[in-house]
Amino acid sequence: LAVADAGTATGDLIVNVDYGTGTFDGQIISLNSSGDEAAEKSWEPHAKKAEQRNLEVDFDVEDEAALQTDPGMLRHIFDNLFSNAVEYTHEGGRIEVEAQGDRFEITNSADGVTEEEVGQFFDRCWRRDPSRSDSAEHSGLGLSLAKACAKALNLSLSARLEDSKVRFSLIPNEKMSAASS
Secondary structure, eight states: OHHHHHHHHHHHHHHHHHHTOOOOOOEEEESSSSSTTSHHHHHHHHHHHHHHTTOEEEEEEOTTOEEEEOHHHHHHHHHHHHHHHHHHSOTTOEEEEEEETTEEEEEEEOTTOOHHHHHHTTSTTOOSOGGGTTOSSOOSOHHHHHHHHHHHTTEEEEEEEETTEEEEEEEEHHHHHHHHO
16 A cells, blocks of 8 residues: 555656646755755665665755755655665765755766766666666656656756766756856
């Protein structure tokens, strides 16, 4: 029943984001607080697996770091980014979480990832590892849905490859336009 409920919730979120039928609560969310939306609080469900995989995790979240966004959708975005970082960082690798002002970034070591693959990260049903195609845990929808959630919140979620590391950035759309000018 829990799996069916999770599938229904994901399906509902996809419909709400794709068709603009949802209402989203825009609040100022501190990324460096004890609230459920804070970066470190959102990391907690992933910490044990990271420890089991001997991953080094570094948080550098400024006191003033905040986003104006919907707390539930922000949790969804964080959960997906953290889950992927833990799953796809090689054993003994490193994950860095940074937040400054209204910019949130997560970087993880990603040996062997190509620019072409990074370009496919947000494609629905894309998986880097085809052997996971039958896995209920890896549907290939996570990053696509996280990007759609960001778009619905007037945020931009992007990925880029830097020296065998993948860096995901979540920033307000107006910052993205200014950065590309």
